[in-house]
Amino acid sequence: EAGVAQSPRYKIIEKRQSVAFWCNPISGHATLYWYQQILGQGPKLLIQFQNNGVVDDSQLPKDRFSAERLKGVDSTLKIQPAKLEDSAVYLCASSLVRGPDQETQYFGPGTRLLVL
Amino acid sequence: TQLLEQSPQFLSIQEGENLTVYCNSSSVFSSLQWYRQEPGEGPVLLVTVVTGGEVKKLKRLTFQFGDARKDSSLHITAAQPGDTGLYLCAGNDYGQNFVFGPGTRLSVLP
Numbered sequence: 001e002a003g004v005a006q007s008p009r010y011k012i013i014e015k016r017q018s019v020a021f022w023c024n025p026i027s028g029h030a031t032l033y034w035y036q037q038i039l040g041q042g043p044k045l046l047i048q049f050q051n052n053g054v055v056d057d058s059q060l061p062k063d064r065f066s067a068e069r070l071k072g073v074d075s076t077l078k079i080q081p082a083k084l085e086d087s088a089v090y091l092c093a094s095s096l097v098r099g100p101d102q103e104t105q106y107f108g109p110g111t112r113l114l115v116l
Numbered sequence: 117t118q119l120l121e122q123s124p125q126f127l128s129i130q131e132g133e134n135l136t137v138y139c140n141s142s143s144v145f146s147s148l149q150w151y152r153q154e155p156g157e158g159p160v161l162l163v164t165v166v167t168g169g170e171v172k173k174l175k176r177l178t179f180q181f182g183d184a185r186k187d188s189s190l191h192i193t194a195a196q197p198g199d200t201g202l203y204l205c206a207g208n209d210y211g212q213n214f215v216f217g218p219g220t221r222l223s224v225l226p
Contacts, residue, residue, distance in 0.1 A: 042216030107158025
């Protein structure tokens with residue numbers, strides 16, 4: 001069974017530029033998560049989708065971050081414009097149906113973003 | 117202030133030694149999870165503990181959930197170089213926030 005796919009694996013941009021990350025979850029997984037992991041910290045949940053609806057986006061900086069999962073499968077996370085403090089690894093995860101504490105989340109390898 | 121705190125932050129030991137890492141909070145959690153993350157990869161779930169006082173074993177790893185559901189520990193017996201990685205605890209407090217701790221970075225030297 002294929003795991004969670006993410007691209008690109010690495011991205012370097014200058015501040016104020018825009019960037020987008022793509023995630024393809026495990027087939028059949030209804031729930032998809034985006035996390036931000038800053039160096040030396042644990043992942044922070046940015047947004048959780050169930051199918052194509054948003055379950056929780058309370059920690060998403062909505063002035064610059066946006067995410068969509070239009071057909072309930074793939075998802076895109078965008079940052080516009082990027083700031084230096086956005087440098088981090090962006091992790092995508094998926095699970096079958098329920099919330100992150102109730103069943104196994106499977107993580108992708110992440111996209112490492114460096115903002116100069 | 118971190119909702120979940122982990123200690124120690126870093127740990128370097130020799131192969132064959134035993135170790136314990138801790139996850140603590142002032143909040144009560146409905147459940148706690150432990151993950152291991154290796155460089156360049158996403159976290160991988162090791163275990164979920166849901167009952168206060170629960171003990172779960174996974175080969176050489178022993179996980180315990182505190183009676184008050186505010187803390188947890190991970191004990192590794194006879195550590196091996198393959199145990200090297202970042203150990204993260206995570207969970208939902210009853211305020212419905214799912215959070216990760218900052219992690220303990222373990223290095224097991226051959």
